[in-house]
């Protein structure tokens with residue numbers, strides 16, 4: 001085999017290997033759901049798609065429960081920030097789409113680590129949970 005053919009073969013092998021490793025990464029599956037509980041009040045955050053993609057619409061969904069029962073009629077909002085830098089206010093307000101399930105659409109303008117603070121208010125009580133979400137490059 002001459003050297004030119006060898007280089008071509010090596011490049012082809014690298015390409016195939018690269019595609020194969022991308023395929024494996026894609027099968028790693030969703031990162032969520034994320035759940036935290038305090039004083040019987042549980043907040044589970046799901047994001048669609050998971051992981052979210054920068055500059056694309058993401059659906060945020062909070063499943064709320066109190067002592068294991070779905071938490072109805074709460075005011076829920078999400079506060080989206082990037083710990084590394086300031087991106088301005090990004091606080092979509094959620095609507096209750098089913099008992100204890102609240103959703104809002106959001107756009108995160110940059111890939112990287114975002115902090116999603118799920119804020120809940122019900123019957124004069126306020127509570128929250130913060131979740132880290134890794135946003136992918138477009």
Ligand SMILES: [Cu+2]
Nearest residue numbers: 082085087110
């Ligand atoms: Cu940023």
